[in-house]
Amino acid sequence: MQAKKMKAIVATGYGSPAVLQLQDVNTPTIKSNEVLVKIHATTVTKADTMMRTGTPYFGRLFTGLRTPKHPIPGTGFAGVVEAVGNQVSSLVVGDAVFGETTLGFSTNAEFVAVPENGVILKKPDSISYTEAAAFTDGHLTSYNFLKEIAQVKPGQKVLINGASGSLGTAAVQLAKYFGAEVTAVCSTRNIGLVKSLGAHHIIDYTKQDFTTTGQTYDVIYDTLGKRSFKECKKVLTEKGQYISPVLQFPLLFQMLWTSRFGRKKAKFAATGLRSDRELREMLQEVIRIVTAGHLKTVIDRQYPLEKVAEAHTYVDAGHKKGNVIINVQP
Ligand SMILES: NC(=O)c1ccc[n+]([C@@H]2O[C@H](COP(=O)([O-])OP(=O)(O)OC[C@H]3O[C@@H](n4cnc5c(N)ncnc54)[C@H](OP(=O)(O)O)[C@@H]3O)[C@@H](O)[C@H]2O)c1
Structure with a gap:
């Protein structure tokens, strides 16, 4: 059977924003302990631009020596659970979630596979996908x-x-x-x-x-x-x-x-590099502070998925105010 395709940004190597291209790639297949998230919003961060250039060079020991080990960039995501592996018990299809993939990257795409015990939390209704992606x-x-x-x-x-x-x-x-x-x-x-x-x-x-x-x-x-x-x-x-x-x-x-x-x-x-459990616990606290009205999410420019390279150029310039968001779902 042919794998289902999705749109994703693929880094064809390390370098300028031109290495980032919109491509049709296979939708991730989930393992028994993973969920498939249909991404509504993701981000381009300063750290993403450093990953793109592969600097500082010693970072390539983790991200891939000559080309990125994980060619789809991005770590932050917010979206909806589309499918669950047969051992997943805490999330169900249709749950609104957000989180990050840390060294797994791959969120500048329509779908991402995330372990149930990874950095993934349920998104409160009062918080938009756009905001949650930046948390x-x-x-x-x-x-x-x-x-x-x-x-x-x-x-x-x-x-x-x-x-x-x-x-x-x-x-x-x-x-x-x-x-x-x-x-x-x-x-x-x-x-x-x-x-x-x-x-x-x-x-x-x-x-x-x-x-x-x-x-x-x-x-x-x-x-x-x-x-x-x-x-x-x-x-x-x-x-x-x-x-x-x-x-x-x-x-x-x-x-x-x-x-x-x-x-x-x-x-x-x-x-x-902190453990997934510690990151989840800190994010729970962040949600508590946000929902209590003490922490606003400052959002600067927003781009559609196909304009991720443009978003990188903007972030590279070093003048963004708060966060840059990629809206994957129109
Ligand atoms: N270690 C970690 O756990 C971790 C995690 C995430 C990110 N990071 C790193 O944290 C760093 C900060 O990321 P960020 O996303 O907050 O940066 P950013 O949003 O790209 O910072 C841009 C802002 O910095 C201001 N700025 C530029 N030069 C300045 C100066 N000399 N003095 C004061 N403000 C200045 C700019 O305002 P003007 O243009 O008006 O000056 C602009 O609003 C990045 O290097 C990122 O890789 C580390």
Whole structure:
């Protein structure tokens, strides 16, 4: 019997957005422990653009040395369960779900197969597919960094550098929700957006350098890795923490060093490498915070599936506000 076909974006190699092509490929066949999700919405994230270029190069040890091991890009998804394997008990056909495939990628497509015990959760009716598809990028990552890694406490002073991006827009709101006094760093054109998210103080990075204002912070969350631990150290409080989701060798070294010496700490983590169970638990918390009205999902541009390459070009430029969504179902 001929396999059913679906539309998907296929990366024909590592490189510019031109490597991403819309193709007809086989619809995934599910194993007994998997569900087939008909995708309504997926995303193009900054991390997806790094996967596309295959940089930093050591990342190719995981993603494929010469060409991507998983040629269909994308990790975030929201959609409806289309079929279930015969051992699946917690999900049924017709359930609205969302989640992420982490190192399995493959979500810039009409369908994806996901293990029942993978990062997949039921989507509350009050949350749209468009919003839910974005949860596993900024919301999940910033929750991990602020709550789990920095353990932000009420009354602490937290500075978010890169406050208008996917991680930043979530971080401003989450830090405020955790009771911190939030300083957001963004450019002039994003001041209105960042203010609307509840930042207590705003620093326009085109006019002022936050490391020279004389203010100190308990936590500096550098969402874009634009400033180093060394530069930020002087504006950290005595036991302050510099946390960044951007992998750079000096930061890894500083993390190792400060874990043993000195009171000020530097920290990096790869959220997607946490266990599926931990990711699901954090996402449950994210859903709770969103449905309680404390965390909005900032959505910038939306594209249809066939325009994923265009979406990559936009994300590459580095000026997106919040999240970029791919609507797979029109
Ligand atoms: N480790 C992990 O677990 C993990 C997970 C997910 C993502 N990440 C990484 O996290 C990073 C951030 O991703 P993202 O999606 O939040 O980025 P993004 O949305 O692409 O960031 C774009 C935003 O950054 C602002 N910006 C640019 N230069 C700036 C500067 N010098 N200072 C302050 N703001 C600046 C831009 O505003 P203007 O144009 O107005 O300046 C724009 O709004 C990426 O490197 C991604 O790979 C890591």
